[in-house]
Amino acid sequence: MSEQTIPAYKRWFEETGEQVSFFTAFFRNVFRGGFEWSEFVRQCYEIGYKSITLVGVTSFIMGxxxxxxxxxxxxxxxxxxxxPLMVCVSIVREIGPVITAIICAGKLSSGIGAELGSMKVTEQIDAxxxxxxxxxxxxxxxxxLATTFMIPLLTMMGDVIALFGGFLAVNLADSTSWTLYFNKCINSITFVDLLPAFIKTIFFGFAVGFVGCYKGYNSNSGTESVGKAANSAVVNASLWIFFLDVLAVQITQLLFY
Structure with a gap:
């Protein structure tokens, strides 16, 4: 039976089972000896440092x-x-984490999916x-692990740059001192704003890396699947980010309000 003739719900269940299997394989290998620290550091550089410019420019314009x-x-x-209070709370709570994660989904998930997909179809992974x-x-x-670790750091950096952009925008019409603006920003932020926002960026980072790796690692229909893996990784990672964001908001409301 070809893939086109398989009912959609069966394909969905099959892919869900494959993702669960991939998820368990990931956790088994996290705690296995011989962790590749040099490759982890290299990926942190590729994922984090090389994304700073894109995240910084986008965050500045957003602010x-x-x-x-x-x-x-x-x-x-x-x-x-x-x-200043409204801008700071909006950026730290919601806009900063989500926009940064969406940018990383477009840049990183597609890149990881294409990279692993090309390695899969050229049998480098089998080798x-x-x-x-x-x-x-x-x-x-x-x-x-690199995306899980670096995306929260990119988000915090993006939040600061966005607030700086907001400061410049405020001074286009008014005259507000640097000290007054950032004092208002800092005084408006509470533990309830910072902790949930930081925790959900960890899950955003995991989703971006997991989806990109899963789509690329399971490419198996020739070179055409490399492009499909990259495109599918972006779409699925973005959907997971929105789903996790809704879930985080609901949990925050239950726990803190």
Whole structure:
């Protein structure tokens, strides 16, 4: 029976089972001896350092646009002094983590999926397996842990840059000192804002790495599957980010409010 004739619900169950198997294989190899620290550090450099420019530019523009769009409404209600507070809470709680994760899904998931997909279809992964190496530990574990570790750091950096962009945008119409602006920002942030936002970025990072590795590692229909793996990785990682964000909001509401 060809893939086209298999009912959609059966394909969904089959893929879900494959993802669960891939997930368990990942965790088995995390705790197995011989962890590839050098490859992990290299992946942190490739994933984190080489994404700083994209995340920084996007975050800066995001802070400027959010401030400029919000200011007229607050001025109408005589609440322009609340602008730093509103921008800071919006960025730290929601916009910063989600936008950064979506950017990383587009850049990293597609890259990981294409890289592992090309290695799969050219039988490089099979060659590693035959030679006694552990491709799951060397290729998959290091990439997933690197995205899990680096995306929260990129998010924190992006939040700071976005707030700096907001400061510049505020001063386009008003004259607000650096000290006053950031004092208002810092005073508006609480533990309830910071902790859930940081924790969900860890899950965002895991989802970005896991989906990219799964799609690439399971490419098996020729060179055409490399492009499909990259495209599917971006779509699925983005959907997982939105799903995890909704789940995080609901859990935060239950625990802290």
């Amino acid at each position: 400027v646009v959010l401030t400029l769009q919000s200011r007229p409404t607050l001025v109408k209600f005589g609440a322009s002094s609340m602008l 590693m397996d035959v030679s006694g190496a552990n491709p799951m530990q060397y290729l998959v574990v290091t990439r997933i």
